[in-house]
Amino acid sequence: MTTRSNTYEWGEGVFTLLSWFKKERVRDARVLVVGAGALGNEVVKDLTLFGVGHIFVVDFDRIEISNLTRSVLFREEDAFEHRFKADVVAKRAMEINPQIKVVPIVGNLFSDVGLALYRSVDVIIGCLDSRLARYQLNRMAMRAGKTWIDGSIENLTGVVKVFTPGINCYECGLSREEFNIIMLRTGCADVVRTQASQGRVATTPISASIVGAIQSQEAMKMIHLDSYDSEHLPFTTLQGKMFHYEGLTNSTHVYRLASWKKNCPSHEKWGPVVTDENLSADMSVKEAIIELKEICDCRTVEINLMNNKFIETIISDSPEKEFEVRIPESKLDEVIAGNTEMRMLSYRTIFHKKFFENIDVSFPYLDLTLKQIGIPHYDILKVSTEKGEFFVELSADKKLFE
Template sequence: MGEKLKYEWGEGVFTLLSWFKKEKVKNAKVLVAGAGALGNEVVKNLALFGIGHIYVCDFDRIEISNLTRSILFREEDAINHAYKAEVVAKRAMEINPQIKVTPIVGNLFSDIGFGLYRTVDVIIGCLDSRIARYQLNRLALRAGKTWIDGSIENLTGVVRVYTPGVSCYECGLSREEFNHIMLRTGCADVVRRQTSAGRVATTPISASIIGAMQVQEAMKVIHMEEGKAVPFKTLSGKIWRFEGMTNTTTTYKYSSWKNNCPAHEVWNDIIQSDTLTANMSVEEALDTLKKILKAKVIEINLRNNKFIESIISDRPEKKFDIRIPESKLDDYITRNEELRKLSYRTLFHKNFIENIDNDFPFKEMSLKDIGIPYFDVIQVSSDKGQFYIELSGDTHIYGL
């Protein structure tokens, strides 16, 4: 083994740029949602710029078809059916050993704690379905963060920048699109299937161009300073479209922001607690919350990821005790041979729990087991009012 080179990434290159702030970039945190063709290009470019900490989330595995447009994947990855997020993280740190890339194998709305959304500087969406964009938009706006959406098909690509107070993905949906999403998001297990079903014909060129534009916009967001003039314009409130068939680019104004949109919910005054972690049992968490809030009655609201106690098939009528969060139901059915066979010809009725209190029958289970991810922010109702509490004891999970 040869001696390692001693150098600082980008020194004498990026530092020649008048707008480039080395410490800002080195300390920046970026969340990349999706590790397919776009995600590959985005993470590669973030690594080349030297972004200090990149988080990449994807629950999917690599297939042979991914190799034609994903620069960080290799044939052996497809043969091994490796997780996209893990391979992207590994290869990005090979490109730039001075950064940290944390893979999150899971779903962006049920496996990433909301604390991480609050922590990162900007979010980049490399998604392939309306449902996933809808969920990411709500989480980003709830955290008060700008998110940069990219989409590609054939020789065409589009970049949109959604900024709180300026533009919102949900505000721009037609009634038909919104109703379609509401129908599909009735069950979290359906959401998982739909977010992985968006296979489209595209090229590595489209992915490269759109991914580059997304990272360029992210760098602008990272360099923004409140009250200070910046030497560049952003695509905030705009749509940038590349049409490869005709070699044209067009920028449209897109400031869609409706005052009554439910996606504009912002969680403020969040209480941070280093004593709370997703590994705690429900019983221990309820007791700890009572002490923190000085309350006698506590109820944890599970919101969009209900706890499924059991499911009942209608033909034949049979009860299955499963005790898992709704987001894990699809995987559970797929792995269980009896349920998998039934799923082709029967309906399942769910017995679920939405609110966790002292009457919860499985208090020995951990918060993680019932569907609350590490470093999440939980909504708590009590006799003292409603509060948002961060599981700050989990920051080490994300290398913070």
């Protein structure tokens, strides 16, 4: 039976009239949108209308009543039922255009989205509301060697910045004060600090529409870059630049933004990448280590958990008490909040962590899966061996994101 969505081709006779538009390129494009609030709504809506074939939406937050004033894809019942933003955005986008696929990822961009997914997309769009989230997204984009488009709004003001490896870097452009704030929020390696909730910022649906539209337009340009000779591009991009919109005075400016410092830790690109069709985050740690030894042709392997350490126990200072948790670090705040005793202690004491940052055959929980120790599906493992360092993709998980 033929469905109505298959009886016509989305955008035919409309976008195909644009001289620079490549229908097949857009249909096959993959875009990762991080953040599903006001900006994320606008960006996903625009990409959906353009007919971008694969859109991945990442957000861990739930919809609130306050989101309804500037989020075109949310409805009142979504807020009353506390639905996840990513789920609702994906559902509504595919209602608009049934010919595309929008995949929601309810989780954290740093610990719940595999690096192989970042590598698989054409462009990344950041619709975030904190320096920490931008810092983390920049790290992931640089490791994957991908351009990412940052958007921010406040009141009637909006800013779009495009960061491309080798040209500019978000971390390189941070002031000392901004960097210190990020480091304070991430905390020391052995101390749990409850992250302060983000205060609401006054914004308007107009600012979100304008900034989201510029981000989407830049994404379409990035999707088409490989279709043209670099010397004969039919458009100009914002790579290495910043677009600033001021609604109070109806003014726009474009500034150069090319900060690229030597020895910045964000510039580490993970590669070359070894693919392994047998490796999945659903494998046990023991099975993964055996497979890695074979793939790397090594006697010893050690998996680095630099994104998401495995916490065995946490210990309170006063009173001195130990709590066994056995969870990824990304789940720690949630576990503390859900345990009455730990939650009460967290207001008046410091928790120290006993954790594993590197996993080898001596790891006492070898029967846990890679997912259970904090490694997401379709990730890239950073593996140390006697022959050096390897980057190995969990290629068996690719089917989850096709």
